[in-house]
Structures are given as structure tokens and as C-alpha cells.
Amino acid sequence: MLRNSTILKITFISISLFAGANVFAQQKQLADYVNPFIGASTNMHLAGNPAGLGKTFPGAAVPFGMVQVSPNTITGGDNGSGYSYEHKTIEGFALNQMSGVGWYGDLGNFLVMPTAGTLQTSAGKEGDHDGYRSYYDKQSEKASAGYYSVNLTDNKIKAELTAAPHCGIMRFTFPENSGSRIQIDLARRVGGTSVAQYVKIVDEHTIQGWIKCTPEGGGWGNGDGKSFYTVYFYARFNKPLKDYGVWSANIPEGQGRKLQDIESAKYQNIIAHAAILPGTNEKLGKHLGFYTDFATKANEQVILKAGISYNSIEGARNNLETEIKDFDFDKVHQQARSLWNKALSKIQVTGGSTEEKYNFYTALYHTMIDPRTFQDVDGKYPGGDLKAHTADHFTKRTIFSGWDVFRSQMPLQTLINPGLVNDLINSQITLATENGSQYFDRWELLNAYSGCMIGNPSISVIADAYKKGIKGYDIDKAYQYSLNTAAKYGNGDRGFSTGGSSISGTLEYAYFDWCIAQLAKATGKTDDAAKYSARALAYQNVFDKDKGWFRPKMDNGQWEKWPAEGRLQQGYGTVESNPYQQGWFVPQDVPGLAKLLGGNQKAIADLTDFFEKAPSNLLWNNYYNHANEPVHHVPFLFNRLGAPWLTQKWTRIICQRAYHNKVEGLVGNEDVGQMSAWYVLAASGIAQVCPGDMRFEITSPVFNRTKINLDPKYAKGKAFTIVAKNNSPANVYIQSATLNGRPYHRCYLDYTAISSGATLELVMGPKPNKAWGK
Template sequence: MKLKYLLAFSAAFLCSASVYAQAPAGYVNPFIGASTSTAAAGVYHGLGKTFPGADVPFGMVQVSPNTITGGDNAPGYSHEHTSIEGFAFTQMSGAGWGGDLGNFLVMPTTGKLHTSAGTLKNPVGGYRSGFIKSTEKALAGYYSVALANKVKAEMTVAPHSGILRFTFPQNKQSRMQIDLARRVGGTSSLQYVKVINDHTIEGWMKCTPDGGGWGNGEGHADYTVYFHAEFSKPLKNYGIWSADIPNDWARKLEDVTSAKYQARVAQATVLKGAKEKEGKHLGFYTEFTTKANEAVLMKAGISFVSVEGARNNLAKEITNWNFDAVHQKAVALWNAALSKVKIEGGTREEKVVFYTAMYHSMLDPRIITDVDGQYPGGDGKAHHSTAFKKRTIFSGWDVFRSQMPLQSIINPSLVNDEINSLVTLAQEKDRNYLERWELLNAYSGCMLGNPAVSVIADAYAKGIRGYDLQKAYELSANSVEKFGNGEKGFTPEPLSISYTLEYAYTDWCAAQLAKAAGDDKGYEKYMARSASYKNIFDNDKGWFRPKDKDGNWLPWPAEGRLKQWYGSIESNPYQQGWFVPQDVDGMVKLMGGKAKVIADLESFFAKTPQDMMWNDYYNHANEPVHHVPYLFNRLGTPWLTQKWTRAICARAYHNSVEGLVGNEDVGQMSAWYILSAMGLHPVCPGDTRQEITSPVFNKVTVALDSKYAKGKSFTIIAQNNSAKNVYIQSAELNGKPYHKCFIDYADITAGGTLKLVMGSTPSKTWGILN
């Protein structure tokens, strides 16, 4: 029986996989990074934290398997887990801090109705199911798996809606059940469901900080998911379950995952035939008899605005029950999006890594504008815009470094949308500053610095200007005044180095915006403050050192600059201390000159472990060092930038579940790879200079957006490229000799061709000119 089941599953998969024959979607492997395992990572941060489920570029809906609610598991999934809770319609990708979303959890079941999920250790005690690992398939826009309960689950999506196809065994008590309370990192605090007709339910799930979620409530996530769901099989034997949660019970993550709380959920009252209910912990089920291999489908639209919005989203996107047609449209959307960068050469693994990185970089910042232009405002009201698409999940501290600079080349309209989203959010929430890490309109305050100021400065410098400059500058100035080194010239302990250096950089960014806005005094003030990094450099130690509130040095540790968390967030002073992108020359002078800095950097990389997992030297698993390989270009040794970016691409990225050495961080880890594999990357967003490095591929062609660029495409050719020929010997730009190791963004958007001639030994003459 099991063999017959697997053969049927494999045949169905091969049929669906035929739509991937055309690259580049066929190269995408959503399992890359799909692990939250701290054991595999060797550190508390875990690995990639991506999810393997179905999605479309920057879509609102992600239908994905969820294996866990608790712990630091933002995607709700980890590949080593052996059972599945269900398939949720919203997910986060690559983030730490406990996570959120994972709403509208749908699960096919048979036999006895369970109202709680059960646990990883005891899946048979709830509605969880084990699954046959060999049948788990994840492709761009599609996911499928064979569950241990003999149900085959398949899912695909449109931008605002999703559809699931469950193929059941012969059974008199087959079922679809929807856990409306479920939320990664906690629980939704209030739900409502109503049976509309014999095929349809509608409702909502309110998620507030007292129900945990983002940062276990500390991230202030407060949102409502509205849904409209339709079933292909009539609702005849259905009901609602409702757990009696006492008013005085706390409902943070540790509470809702406790044995006491889950016991109460398992004892929920089942209201057979109930048509409408509001409550603290609700679920809905519909039961039916199935024949062998009978497919039963459910499709749903979601909205963060209203039930009407969810209904309209589904009606506009999935008009019938043709699962395969929805799947094909999803693949077409991915092929169109991924084709913005075409590559030639490289190994198959490198192509898979590249296009999967492209895929992961195109999940966020996602749209939360409904098909009719309505979006949820920061004031809790519905707003309408035709000028931009409202976007959410701005992982600022991570993405200002590579992700947003990448999108400024391949998706400049997205950058424009994001800036408008942040500016209007501040106005709607009546805040006079920009958020660092936004999630569904929440001012979470996560991480540090003023990354939104960097994104705006970078966009404006690149000619991406479809927003109110004066408002953007006013908010940027207010941000660096509210969060900055100020007149004191430094930020005191405990994270003095990270804060002081990051604030100095965004002061420089604010200065660029002041100049653009015609504020000469502001320009002078913020440029002066951008030099405040010098105030925490200890000449005796030859490195940056944290200060207390009175300006005294903190005691120097025995480990010296290798001491983790010594004045530095998620890093050590050796890693964080290189972050002076706005004034590399000034930094080098402080550190003792070029020769000393080059030697120090070479040692920094040489001591990095071969696998590039979490370490005290070049720690690619975390963001503070992501610009560091490109400092060699600024130091007159561009061959070392070429050597080390190629090494990082080869050693830190693989076609495997553990193929990312650190958290994906909402596109940042992947964007670094994309830019570096193309042969370009900035040191200082806000400056249009793009560093040139050794491309992984023989030819890279970037399609340009005519609304923002003069040219149609920009091509980078690496002649004689190979795994050994990683060094640039000479270059031509549009047929003319080119001697610089950098190129201006304007030269890229003008269109043309950059030709690089590669060799196996370093050229000590090319690229020295600055």
C-alpha cells in the first residue's frame, strides 16, 4: 500500500514539475537555508531560517508547511523536524527574535478530531502528522509532501491568495481543519469565523503584543489577518472548536506552549454545526467522506484591511478550482522576476545558489496593498494609494547593506515603494522619525542605527526620487537627532562601538539628504557628526573601544578586540570596528596607515575557518562585516577583494539545507551573494560608487527599468573566467580601456558592457587608480 501511495505521489510530482523546464525558476531550491537548528549552526543564531513553501515575488501570501510554533523559529519550519502542524498562509523569512505570522493554519486529517496540534515528540497526540521526507518537494511557487496520515498535500499561490489540494485516502471521516489561533511565536489573541454558505467561511484573527509574536511581544506587532476561504466540497458536517482560556492567563510564547495551556486547548469545546463564533482560541473544521485518491481543495484570500478585501483578492486572482493553472501562473511570475538577471557559465550548483538567492531576495519587503489599492495604515485605518504599493517587513539593520542596493539596480520601483511606505507610516502613526525594523506597521525598535536614512540617501543619490524629499529629509534629520551620537560625539555602553559607528555613518547619510534638500547648515552639522567615530578610537590599543556615560574607557578584556559583545552587538570589536564606510581614508589613518591595515585585514581573513560558520574573524554569518572584503579595493589592493569575494561565494553558499552560514535576514545574505557573484557591491550606500570584483559567472546581463535608467541592460563579461582564474587582469567599459576598480551607478544605468579579462595570478597594476 505504501509503495502504491509513493508511486502515485511521484507521478503527480513529475507532471507538475514539467512547468519548470524553462530556467531560471527551475534552478530555485527553496530548501536552501531552511533550518533553524542551533546545533547545526554551532551558535544560538541558528542557520538560514528560510521557509520552503509556495510564494510569488513580493507576494502577500506564502503557503508553507509549519513544523513548530515555539522557540527562535521565525519561519515556523526547520528541515530536521519530522512532523508538520499544518500549512499556514503567512510566513517570515530568515529572521531571528522569535518570529511572527504563521497565521491561518490549515491541516488535512482523518479519524478522530484533535483540537491541539500535539508536539514534535508526540505528534499522534494532536492534529500533527508525520511525513515521508523523501516526498517533500519545494519549487518556486509550489510545495508538496506525503503525510503519514496518507494525505498528499500540495499548495501554490497568487499574490494575495493561495490554494491547497489535498488528495485523501478512502475514509469515512476525512477532514480539513483550520487553527485560527495559531501564530508563530505566540497566539492570535482574538478570532472570529462565520459560515457564509455551504462552500464558504470568512473571518479574522487579531494578533496583538500580549499574544507574543515578534520579539515575544517586545516588537509591538499588532495586526489583523482577514480571510475569505472557499472549499471544493460542500460544508455539510462542520463545526467550530473553542478553548476556554481564562482572562487572567498570560499568553506570551512561553505561556501558550506550556503543557497547562495546551491541555486546555486539547479540551476545547466542539460546537458541531455552529455557524458563527468569536473567541480567544478558535478553530474550524469540515468533515466529509472521501474515495481513494479523491482531491479536495481549499482556496483563500487574505487581507490586512478587511474581510471584503480578502474576498475581493481571491475573486480577482483565483476564479476557479484549476490548481495547475494557478501553479503555472506562479512559475511565470517567478521566471519574469528572476530573468531580470541572466547568467551564463558557472556550475549547476552555482546557478542554483544564484537563482535561489534571487528568489530569497524577492520575498520582502512584501506588498500588503490589496488588489483595489487599499492598505492598512499605521493609524489603524484603511488607506488607498495608486502612487505606490504599501510594503512591509523592512529588516533595516540587515538590508541597507546589500539587499536595498541590489533592488535599486533590479527593482528600483520597489525601493521607491519602501521609502513611501516608511514616510507615510511615520505620518500615520504621528511619529516624527523613521522606524529601524518595521513589521506590519509596528515600530519595533529592533537592532540599531538609522538604516531607513541610509536607504533614502542611497535612493536619492541614484535618482530614485518618487517621494516627498522634504518630508523624507525631515524624518531622517529627526531620526538621527533622536537616535544618534549628538553633541556628545559618542554613544556610551554597553554597545558603544556598534552604536557610535553606525550613528556616525547615518549622520553622513543625513548630510547627503540635507545637501539635496538645500539645508546647508544641516549638511555642515551632520558631516561634522559623521566624524564622531574618531571619538571612540583608543590610540593606545590601536582600535575602537567602548566608553561609559562619563567618557571613560571600559576595561580592556583579556581577549582584546576578539571579545564577543564587548561594545558590539552580535559581534566583537574586530568585526564591528571596520564599519566606517563614509570615511575609509580617515579610518585607515587612525589605524596606522594602509600597509598596517592591509596586513591586519589579511590576517582577519586568513584566520577565518574554512566553512565560514560563526567565528571571531570574518564572520559572514552576520552583517557587520559584509562590506569588509571590498575595503581592499579602497586600499589599493583590489586583487585581494577579488580573492576573498570569490572564496566567500564558494565557501559560504551551497545548494543544501545548511547552505547559508547564518540567518538569511530577509534577503540580505542572498543579496550579498547576488551582487558579489555579478561582480559589483557597494562599501557605502549613499555613495554611488560600486566596487568591482571577480564575477562568479562568465556573463551577467541585468535588465534595467526604463523609468529609472537610460539604458536597456548592463552586461558584465568575465573572459577566461574559471575557479582558478579569479583575478582581473584588465578591463574595458563599452569598448574602451577601464582602469578603475569601481564603477558609478550612473554608468550601470546608462547601459553597456563591462568586460573583464581574468587570470590565475593577481594583477598588481589593474584597478589601482582611485
């Protein structure tokens, strides 16, 4: 990889449309190293797999904010963010988005579009260019932390977006036109449609209302994700509402409203011929939109600001009046940048190439989208019992992509945002209490228990947090709900899972049972500790000694038929993986796994083959498949097996090959922070293989110096610093180390060393020192 000045020239050419050439003429702030276009594509062809690429959104947000103001190019498919860079038209700009997910996605509500000419009530389809969507000038499209802009070419309108925690503000620069317009599609929803809407004109500058989304309208999992929520909005225009109205489509009783229904020609025809109702001041309907027409002078700026709430219209109004008091777009933008600069300063790196800094800080940025705030500025949030509640000692949060984020994203946050992890655990406990279930779901979205994926990831997050001293929640409830969760989903007394996910289920539930054992030990429950420690060995029950690998079982305990592809067979007892990939997931007992495989040396040889047979671009494959989560811990297993130089080698290779400062810069779905969190940790030089175990693996840092600023409420020290002397693309191997100035010979650290504010110095070289770290 080219370094420093050379790479700067290349990067300038490739990303000037993202950040603007003026960035390079001034002193860079950390926010200037954020390129929100990294991963902003769902392109399945380039990914080589239907899972697509990063699926991030390029729009404006603030750290862990409720609002994400972003362009949307398409409704439906597996386009969870609502946007894909290669699309040629934009439907509009919505106030909330999901980051890096598949499964049809959700949100994308309150879709605003500046237009002109004849009013169109349907967006039309990407590629056909009918409806209110517009072509846009790709060269004009810019995105940075807290800002997005683009020129819509159909009517020569410039759109700019920025955000506050609960609000968005959009600035549209119009040409001279007697028939300019802003229209808001209240029915629009990623992956489906909202099923009911209400809008009311409050005064000549203000509208308010709500948007109801249920599984009948598709959305998350095309309805299978069970998402149900209402977005309340309160929006103000800087230009008076004089010539306005509503459109309302007549959706027949019994008409299906999931994705396949709304994409049909019949449904599209219905909404394209919606009734237009000029002068309507209030309307309740099944498919509504609002519009306001006005004349504009050349380069006239029309501004719309909106607050949202998931609790009430009053909450949305209060959010807006608290956070955006006027129509000063630039002030809101600068406030968003300031929030990002502060958040990104949690980790400070020096050295590395310009591209690596973009990769790092954009990755760190992507780890701070979720879990987002779910409460209003007054602390009120919608509970699992559908009643309003007030969070007093924590911030209520939502969107927990558990199966993904327990691996790297949550361990990262325990270091840089431990209060956030405390909030998340409180949010999970209160939801399980309010909805009466008294167990934790594996993938929560806006109070909905979607049941997406497998495992009991909340238990991992709680065990890891509690052992790190993050304890500001009801531990008795947390523990009991963990037991309830394991009783509802797990290997049970027979010690293995069956069905289509026999291997994945057995191995993952064994780990989560180990996590319960750690909680039990930490809280003095010795009987439970023994019980769940035994259950943590359940992985052994699906290991076939004759095949030398893991094999799924049927309900009667017999082996499933061994396929011709053997352990490379995708989906053979596994979820989004094959047995070769999933079989390495025994983080709680790596020595036991190695013993099953014939000892450390045989395990190292097999693991080396696993990496060497992966394609160089690390796109979706049957070996080391960095595009998906089940293998994210695997590069660090070499540390556990006595070959730490191979962990150093492969983590540096992955950082180089799987992360790039370009749209296709992520080899797989971002998955709500997990893909990026892996990079942040690995590039820093540490990682946690087994959350709940306080051991952090040491690996080869990308940067010469990484300083992780610690939270004094949770850590004894001020900062944990890793220094890599003689670091370069060639010098990837650790020769020696000191910890706080004293020689250090281990390839791992205990969490207490990190939280105490230690300094780890590594001397790097071009060849492995096989004597170090064993």
C-alpha cells in the first residue's frame, strides 16, 4: 500500500466529490476523515453474493441520534438503508434510516422531495423515471459527518441535509420558478409501506401528524420482523403555506400491503392516481401525502425542519423547539460536526496512510449510529406495554442487532462508550419488564422482538459489561431474564440443537450458557455457575470424531447425512455459513476445541489453510469469509493456539484487503456497527475473542500510536495507549513489547490493564519473532 504523500494525491482524486477539495487546504479535524459513502452500496454483483456490500446510508446523523436525514433511491428488495450508490435517481430524503442491514429493512419515513411542475403522487421505479423521483448529478453528491448535499437535475434543485439528535433540517435551493414545490410522502417506508397516516396544518408554517407502521405493511423482514411503531412529526417551513394540499390514495379493503403487493403494477397504479385534495387542513388515511406549492426566485433557499418522536406529537414538537429554534441550517450543521469531533476523539491515531485514517474514522463513525436514542428530550419513550414511560437514570435506546454486535461492536463500546452499554442493558431490561415477556430478544427494533437470527446475545453483553464494572442496572432482573432467555432458546438438557441450524445453534448457545456461568460466578450463585459451565461444553456433542469436524444432528440424536461438499456445504446445520466457518466458534474453550481437532499444531495447520484458501479480495467465500460475522473472531485464535505471529499477519492482511476508502469499501454488510468495530479494534492492535472473558488479544496495529480515551466514571485510568515502533506495511510482526516500561512477553492483556490506563509499546519488524507471546 502506498503511504502518506503519494496516497494523498490518489485519495484526493477519488474522494473529492465526497469531502470537497477545500478540506485538503485546511487543518483537518477528525470529522474530516469520515466518508459516509464507504459501504453505501447494496450491489449484489460486485459483492458476489445476494447479501450485497455495506448497505450503509450516506445521509446526515449525529452520534447515536434518533434522526438520520438521508437520500433514498429505492424502496424494497434487500435494500435496508434505502440507498445504493449506483442508482441514478433519488426518491426523496427521509428522517430515519437503518445502517448496514438486509432483510428488506425498515424506517425511511417522512420522505421529503423538492419538485416542480405537475404534482406526482407516486415515486415511480428506479430506472423507469416516472413519478416524483429525480435524476441527480453524481459529481455534485457530497457527504461528510453530519452533512449531505446533491443537485437534483430534473428541476435544477440543490438539496442539503443536516441533523440534530431528534430533528432534521433540509435546505433546498430552487431556481426561478412559479411552480416550485415541496412534497412529503407520508406513506413511504423502506421494505414496504406505512398502513395509516394523519396530517394536520397547525398554522401557515407548520404541519404535524403521525405515520403508523405495522407488520401488515411489510418493513423489517417483510413483516416477519414484527416491527410496529408510530413516527410522530412536527415540521415547520420558512416559507408560508398558502397553496397546499393533501393527496390520498384509495387503498381497497383487503388489499395486501407487503413489499410484493406494493411493487405490483396494480398497487402502483392506485397510488399514482391518488385523489389530490387542495386546501385540505386535516386528513386521516391509508396512503397520504402533503404538498405545498410556491413561487421561487433564482437561488432562493426554502428550509424545512422537522422533529420526530416515537411517543407523541407533543414530544416531536418539544424535540424540535428544543434543538432547532430557528432556520439557521449552517448552525445546525456546525453543531453536528462538533458532536462528531467530540465522539471521534474517543480514539486518536497517528501514523498510517491517509486512506487508513479515512478507513479508521469512518469505521468509528459507523459504530456510533446505533443503538440510537429512543426517548424524547424530556426523557419520555414508548414502552413495551404501549404506554409512555420516562427514563430517569439512563437513556432509552433501541436497535440491537444482537447476533452481529455482541462480537466486536459491544466490546468496543465498553471501552469508549461504557455509559452507552449501560443504557442498552437498562433498555433491554425495561422492555422485557414492560412487555411482560421477561426474556431478551436477539434482535430488537423499536420495541419489536423480531427473533432475527439465532443465539442469546444480550446475555453476552450483560456478562461482559458486568465483569468490566458496568453495573448501573438491576442485576437481579438482568440475571433472571438471562436465565429465562436461555430456557426459552438454547440447547436444553439434551445438550444440542437440531433443525437447520444444529451446528450454529449448539455452538452459540453453548457460549451463551458459558456467559451465564460467568454472571453466576460474579454474583455468588455457585450452583448455577456449575450447571451452566457444564452446558458450555455442549459444543462437543455435535463433533463427529469420524469426520473430524462438527456435524448437525436430527431430533433423534442421529447425525444428518454428510454432504458431498462436506464441511464446506453452505447451510449444512449452519446459519449464513458452513460448518468449516461456524466450527471455529468455541471462544469459551479454545483448548477444548484444539483437543478435538488433534492438538494445537493440527488446529494451526487447519486454520492456516482456512485463511490461505480465501480469495484475496475477501468477498463472500467458503473459507475465511470476513463478509459475515461467524468468523470475525477467528484471526485471533492463533494467539490462543500458540502462534501469535499468524494473528499479527492475518489481521494486517484483513485490514488492508477488506476495508477501503471507497463506496465498495466494505466486503459485507456493515450490520449496525459490527463490521466497522472489528476494524477499529484490529487496527488499534487489540481485540476480545470471548466477551465475558477479560482477556484482550494483542495484534499488529495499523497505526504508529493509538490512544483510547477512557471514561473516568468506569475506568481508573485516563487513557490506554498502544505505541508501535518501526511500524510500516512491511513491519507487521511484533518483535518485543513493554507494558508501562517493563518487558512484556504475553500476546494478550487483561481488561484491568487497559482500564487502569496502561501504555503498551510494541517493537515491530519484517519477520516473525516466534519466541514472543507464546
